[in-house]
Amino acid sequence: MDKKTEIAARLEALRADYAARLPAEIARLRELVALALVPESQAAALQELGQKLHKLAGSAGSFGFPDLGKQAKKLELQVLDWVAAGTVDTGMLRVFSVAVTALGGELQIAPATSVALPPPATPSGAVSSLIYVLEDDPDVANELCITLRHFGHQVEHFGTIAAAEGEILRRPPDFMICDVMFIDEGRETPEAIARLQHQLPASVPVIFVSSRTDFDAYHAAVRAGAVGYFVKPLDIIRLVDCFENYLDRHRSTPYRVLIIDDDLALAEHYKLVLGGADIRAEVSNSPRDIFALLNDFHPELILLDINMPVCSGIELAQVIRLNQDWLRVPITYLSSEQDEQKRALAMGRAGDDFLSKPLSDLELVTAVSVRAARSRQLSDALDRDSLTGLLKHSRIKEQVDIELSRAQRTGEALSLVMLDLDHFKQINDSYGHPAGDKVIKAIAHLLRQRLRKMDAVGRYGGEEFVAVLPRCTRAEAHLLMEDIRKRFRDLTFTVDQKIFHVTLSAGVASFEPGIERAEQLLQEADAALYRAKSEGRNRVCSLRGADVAPV
Structure with missing residues (x-):
């Protein structure tokens, strides 16, 4: 089963499950209206009634019941007025009861719409065009x-x-x-x-x-x-x-979007729709897990429902903003809330944007793509070196920390490569700094082109670079860097009709039991690089295992 067919089948299963649950949901609404007619239970009944109508208004349209969603929104607004006023007219409540009894009537599910999928992604690894x-x-x-x-x-x-x-x-x-x-x-x-x-x-x-x-x-x-x-x-x-x-x-990596919503069925629907557009989404209905999710997933956009029990979306956004590490991640509220004052309050308290439920699959994909792209663009401006487009020194060190933590947790392989251009000062002295910049950009392009999407590469210093290779053994990293070394050695640079070549040296380190800190990996790779330099340059070395003689 291809990706498009699989996602369509899972979306249809979600729609069918939602339709099967609707009669019980509507029956509960009718029970709550009956309870609201009793003075002793009225306040609690109205509170739950408002919450359930709010959830129905936000989800029904996404699952193929747009008319039901519109009816639920009108009824929700009436309940909110009663709650705000603190009093309920019994006659109006009985009229309201008739409307709830008729809610759903003949449930007509709208035809499913499909989201256009992007072309098949290139397999991870070197991209060849x-x-x-x-x-x-x-x-x-x-x-x-x-x-x-x-x-x-x-x-x-x-x-x-x-x-x-x-x-x-x-x-x-x-x-x-x-x-x-x-x-x-x-x-x-x-x-x-x-x-x-x-x-x-x-x-x-x-x-x-x-x-x-x-x-x-x-x-x-x-x-x-x-x-x-x-x-x-x-x-x-x-x-x-x-x-x-x-x-x-x-050919950039998929956008990462974190969805926090107490309606897990609706959140899963959003996740599938975004997945169909090659956007990676994770879902949670537990605000308490927010920092673990952020640290593990590193989202580029957070979609946050406003009306959630225990901790509202507005409160959760403020909790996120209290942590300095996540100040730059944009938060978009996703809610059926129509009250302008409440929306303004939400935007004024830690939010960056607002999307109104229900929204079509196409609206969801477009809105998320635009916002995530902007987030990545701003992040790149802050995190990436202007000459090479590679991660800056501080950010590549953070990536080492992140991947080391993941390797320690999962037991998967992890390798780190530190490489340096040989005799780079002589290039600047002989051909000028613009020529040196060309060489720097050439190795940056080669690294980006030959490494996988999951890999991270950064400019560690002037002519020194670091590559972080998850799920890559020492032997695999050695072979990969040998390929890059040979390709770079064979590149021809021309300045004022003068032709020259440049070589590189690299040191490889890998995660082993006993390595607890990123600094240990960096030090081992640096020592392996020093060995490559001392043994004649233009080679790849490591401190453990047999090295391949340069060709």
């Missing part, structure tokens, strides 16, 4: 292809537009890099690519290269789906930078 290079200059084409292959991509070169056209339609690539003008053919690539884009099931992103800098060339490139435009002579590393940044935005 299919790239077509359309370039009639063999020297430029060769340099481009070699560099992209070193970064682990599949690359196919076409020396003419005519040769590429049929293949693009037969097997659309993930990305194209195209020269603007093919002189021998007397054709301009943007016009041909624009025409092909209309025939493809999905548009293919393109980077154009050319010696032209006029407006018409840029305009034609935009119409053909350009995400980048580079003027010859090419700065290959800058071009790869543009290419990799685009891919990073479109």
Whole structure:
């Protein structure tokens, strides 16, 4: 069973279970109205009646009963008025009783709607993209292809537009890099690519290269789906930078959303809907577990019901904000509350946004995607190094702590790699700091491209980096870093027509019994790196186990 079919089946099962429980829920509402007619039990009955109508108003629409949800909301507002006033007109209560008796009447479940699923996720591990290079200059084409292959991509070169056209339609690539003008053919690539884009099931992103800098060339490139435009002579590393940044935005890890709601059935519905859109959600109805959930899950967005027993959503939001570690995580209230003053109060007390129940599956996915994307963008601005896009020193150390705690708890493998660029000062001295920045960005791209989504990589110092590899043994980490070392060694850098290469050294450490603190792992990796440097550089070493001789 594929993902889409499985989620649809689970959603349908939730809807069926909800429909089966409705008669008993409505019967309880009628019992509460009868109790409210008795002075001695009126206050407690109205309190429970309001809570149950509130929950029904918020959930019925999501499970296929929108009319029932609207009726329940009207009745809830009436109950709230009575509770606020402290008095109830017996005649009005009897009219209310008739309305509750009719509640649900002929329950008509609305047809299920499906949420569009994203394309199948790329399996964890190195991401390899299919790239077509359309370039009639063999020297430029060769340099481009070699560099992209070193970064682990599949690359196919076409020396003419005519040769590429049929293949693009037969097997659309993930990305194209195209020269603007093919002189021998007397054709301009943007016009041909624009025409092909209309025939493809999905548009293919393109980077154009050319010696032209006029407006018409840029305009034609935009119409053909350009995400980048580079003027010859090419700065290959800058071009790869543009290419990799685009891919990073479109292959990022799923957003993480924590849903806190006392209605677990509704929360599970939300979780399934978000999962169908490749958004990872966790659900809880226990405010007391909030800090354990936050520490374990690290959400990028919290969806919080306002009206919950024991601890309201507003109170829980304030509890979260008292902990300095979670000040940056946005909190969005999710409630059927319509009272403007109560909504304003909620927003004024630790909340960042408000979504009204009921909301459609499409509204839920769109609202969560937009808010989680913004949260990640702000987090990245604070946590990531501006030159490389990798985690800053403090954040990568936090990741070591997080993953070490997880490994200690689960017993799963964990490896840590510390790597350093060899003779980096000489590069800056010989070719200038801009050249050094190119080298730094190149190794950052290579690390991001060759590591898995679950891995974390950070810039630990000027030319020093740390990679945290969960569920990765020492031997696996060693082989992975050997692959990265060789690929980086073979990259060609050019400055003022001067060509040079750079190597790296790396030290590997792994979680073992007796390692209790992140600092111990970092110290072992650092010592292994020192060994690699002292043994001649351009190698990967560890303090335990046999090292592989560099090739």
